Amino acid sequence: xxxxxxxxxxxxxxxxxLLALDALLVVxxxxxxxxRMGMGTPAMSRLLGQIREVYGDPIFVRSSRRLIPTxxxxxxxxxxxxxxxxxxxxxxxxxxxxxxxxIDPMDMPGSPVIEAAPLTTRPSILxxxxxxxxxxxxxxxxxxxxxxxRKRLAKHIATIAAGIGHSxxxxxxxxxxxxxxILDGKADPVQVGALLSVMHFRGETAAELAGFARAAxxxxxxxxxxxxxxxxxxxxxxxxxxxxxxxxxxALLLAQSGHxxxxxxxxxxxxxxxxLVSAARAIGIPVCASPAAAFDAIADVGIVYIPxxxxxxxxxxxxxxxxxxxxxxxxxxxxxxxxxxxxxxxxMGVVRPAYxxxxxxxxxxxxxRNMTILGASRDAxxxxxxxxxxxxxxxxxxxxxxxxxxxxxxxxxxxxxxxxLEYWHGVWEGTIRxxxxxxxxxxxxxxxxxxxxxxxxxxxxxxxxxxxxWTTRRRSSARxxxxxxxx
Numbered sequence: 001x002x003x004x005x006x007x008x009x010x011x012x013x014x015x016x017x018l019l020a021l022d023a024l025l026v027v028x029x030x031x032x033x034x035x036r037m038g039m040g041t042p043a044m045s046r047l048l049g050q051i052r053e054v055y056g057d058p059i060f061v062r063s064s065r066r067l068i069p070t071x072x073x074x075x076x077x078x079x080x081x082x083x084x085x086x087x088x089x090x091x092x093x094x095x096x097x098x099x100x101x102x103i104d105p106m107d108m109p110g111s112p113v114i115e116a117a118p119l120t121t122r123p124s125i126l127x128x129x130x131x132x133x134x135x136x137x138x139x140x141x142x143x144x145x146x147x148x149x150r151k152r153l154a155k156h157i158a159t160i161a162a163g164i165g166h167s168x169x170x171x172x173x174x175x176x177x178x179x180x181x182i183l184d185g186k187a188d189p190v191q192v193g194a195l196l197s198v199m200h201f202r203g204e205t206a207a208e209l210a211g212f213a214r215a216a217x218x219x220x221x222x223x224x225x226x227x228x229x230x231x232x233x234x235x236x237x238x239x240x241x242x243x244x245x246x247x248x249x250x251a252l253l254l255a256q257s258g259h260x261x262x263x264x265x266x267x268x269x270x271x272x273x274x275x276l277v278s279a280a281r282a283i284g285i286p287v288c289a290s291p292a293a294a295f296d297a298i299a300d301v302g303i304v305y306i307p308x309x310x311x312x313x314x315x316x317x318x319x320x321x322x323x324x325x326x327x328x329x330x331x332x333x334x335x336x337x338x339x340x341x342x343x344x345x346x347x348m349g350v351v352r353p354a355y356x357x358x359x360x361x362x363x364x365x366x367x368x369r370n371m372t373i374l375g376a377s378r379d380a381x382x383x384x385x386x387x388x389x390x391x392x393x394x395x396x397x398x399x400x401x402x403x404x405x406x407x408x409x410x411x412x413x414x415x416x417x418x419x420x421l422e423y424w425h426g427v428w429e430g431t432i433r434x435x436x437x438x439x440x441x442x443x444x445x446x447x448x449x450x451x452x453x454x455x456x457x458x459x460x461x462x463x464x465x466x467x468x469x470w471t472t473r474r475r476s477s478a479r480x481x482x483x484x485x486x487x
Contacts, residue, residue, distance in 0.1 A: 017054065020047040022084035024059075025077050028066035061169060062358065063203030068169050149186040153178055157191060161198040172365065175211025183219040183314050196321070196329040203354075204330050206361035212330060213337040213366055220311050220340050222291050227260065227299050231452055232343035234336040235265030235276060235380040236308075236319075244424045245279050246437055247349075247382040248305075250444035252283055252428075253469045255303035259452065262298065262341050263305040265380070266319055280305045282425045294341075311340055336379065337362055344369060345452045349376030360392045360399060369397050372451040383443035386436075391447065402450075404443075404459060410435035442466040 023033040024044075034044035052059050060067035069077065156178040160167050170178065178195060181187050199208065233251055251261045263285070267274040277287050286297035289310045297304040309316040318331045336348035336359060346368060350356045356373050363371045371394040374381050383389075386409035391402040413434055415423050426432035445466035450459055 014054075017047060017051050018080055019084055019087065020044065021051050021059070021073075021076075022080045024048065024067065025069060025073065025080065028068070030067070061205050061207070062361065063169070063205045066203055068203065068205060070168070074168050149181045149184075150188055150191065153181045153187050153191050153195070157195050157198065160202065161194070169205045170208050170211065172207040172211040172214070175208040176215045177211075179212045179215035180218065182318070183215060183312070185314065192318075193321075193325075196318075196331065197325070199330050200328065204333055204358065206358055206365055209330070209334055209337060209358065209362040210365040212334045213339075213362065216312070216315060216334060216338050217340065219314070220338070222311075222340055227295070229262045229298065229341045229343040230259045230345065231261050231448060232339045232341065232346040233261055233263045233381060233448075234338070234346075234348050235263055235305075236332065236335045237265065237267050237276065237380055239267055239274075241267075241275070242420070244420055244437070245276060245380070245382075246424075246440045247380055247444050248276070248279050248285060249283065249428050250382075250441045250448065252285055252303060253441070253445050253466070253473055254448055255285075255301065256473060257469055259302065259448075260298050261303040262294070262343060263303070264308060264311065264338075264340060265305070266308045266316065266335075274307075276305060277307070278421060279424060282421060283428050291340075308335070332379070333358075337366065339368075345371070347372045347374070347381040347448050347451050349374045349379055349381040351376060351379060356392050360394060363394055364397065364399065367397075368394055370394060370451055372447055374447060381444065381447065383440060383447055385439045385443040391450075393451070402459065407439065410439065412436050438470060442470050445469060 020033065020037060023036045024030070027033050027036060030044050030048065031041045034041045037044065048059065055072065057072045058070055059073045060069055062068075156170060156174055159174065160170060182192055182195070231254070233247075235245075235247065237245075248263070251263055255261050263276075263280070265276060267276045280287050284301075286293075286301060286304050288294040288297055288304050288306045291306070291311065294304045294306045294310075307316075308319065315331070315335075318329075319335070321329060321331070333355060336346075336350065339346055346363070348359065348371070350359055350373050353375065356375065359373055360371065372381075373392040374383060375389050376382055376384065383404075385404075385407050388406040389404050391404060393400045393402060413432075413436075418426070423432060427434050427437050442463060443466070446459060446463040449462040449465060450457075453462065
């Protein structure tokens with residue numbers, strides 16, 4: 001039987017949990033909530049775990065920028081804020097506090113009278129005439145029944161943009177519906193900008209990215225090829241990037257060893273003059289302007305690069321909004337997850353650290369079995385062997401982290417009067433010796449082999465295999481002449 005002291009301790013503990021939940025709801029960060037309450041981050045993490053256990057709800061979902069409350073947590077926000085605010089006011093000693101304890105000397109020693117309405121009389125602290133959360137929820141439900149696509153999209157925008165206490169993240173099905181409306185060309189341009197801007201400012205969730213990816217796959221709607229793709233390799237780089245695309249040589253090495261590789265991407269330029277197109281052609285990777293031509297090229301040489309404009313002009317236009325907004329949008333976060341040909345394995349580079357866990361979580365929601373996410377200086381999978389890095393992986397659907405130690409960095413060589421493309425091509429042909437470039441290429445190959453592997457071989461074993469592939473690579477002049485774009 002629980003003693004009175006134990007029951008009292010339990011109640012105090014529950015009050016502490018509510019104050020911790022208030023801090024988390026206010027700042028949206030475990031570390032900042034810990035600082036607000038004057039405790040360590042690990043202690044706050046433990047309190048969050050207890051809160052989740054008490055309520056049987058995740059309380060927060062992870063986004064690229066901050067913790068986002070679940071609908072259940074949002075429903076309690078204002079009541080908990082009221083409780084915390086009154087607790088803080090009761091502990092203040094200054095006379096300026098509007099909620100201070102007022103004691104009538106004539107009634108002493110009597111009970112204090114609190115100059116605020118009891119919390120039980122109102123569900124939240126509201127301004128006069130401000131609608132209750134229940135009224136806003138009813139409005140969203142009404143919009144959700146509308147058949148008109150723009151009204152339905154307006155409902156999704158209102159769901160994420162209505163402000164603290166009223167907004168929440170989209171579910172995967174809601175995000176899929178919202179992006180499908182945009183891809184079908186049924187959205188008002190203002191709605192497109194509003195949805196993407198608000199979502200990016202608040203931070204995308206894994207469920208939202210997964211919903212966008214499902215909508216994009218349905219929109220592209222490619223029939224599965226008779227020859228299965230082994231590895232999906234997204235390559236979406238900035239048009240301002242001046243870095244040499246060594247990952248293309250890594251992909252070609254894998255194709256020459258018998259793997260079927262799909263490269264799809266965008267470099268912000270026309271698909272006949274871009275950096276990726278020029279580099280791919282230089283070493284014999286076919287560049288195709290249609291899915292049918294891509295299937296033929298993969299059957300022929302095992303590898304293809306297809307610009308996103310050849311898969312979806314609508315997605316290409318959405319990516320082009322960068323030049324209008326001068327900032328990234330959820331479309332950029334989406335692209336590594338599209339996997340248009342349904343490959344069983346995917347390798348991707350993600351620049352921002354917060355997005356790496358997010359992409360793995362989204363991949364897990366989408367049912368991806370094998371995936372590796374590298375920390376990269378651009379959104380394409382290219383290893384950085386000269387600093388230690390952690391590979392975030394899905395292995396048979398299970399999350400796994402792999403630490404790859406750094407290796408000494410060889411000396412970098414000047415271009416010596418050559419263009420970047422000439423130097424890059426010379427390394428592939430063997431006319432230029434660059435140990436630094438070779439290390440990047442072989443480490444990238446090792447990551448790809450690890451991702452596709454069905455065995456328990458270590459990263460070091462895959463790296464040795466990659467180095468052998470580089471040493472014995474075939475430089476077929478016939479493949480080198482395959483510079484045309486597929487029809």
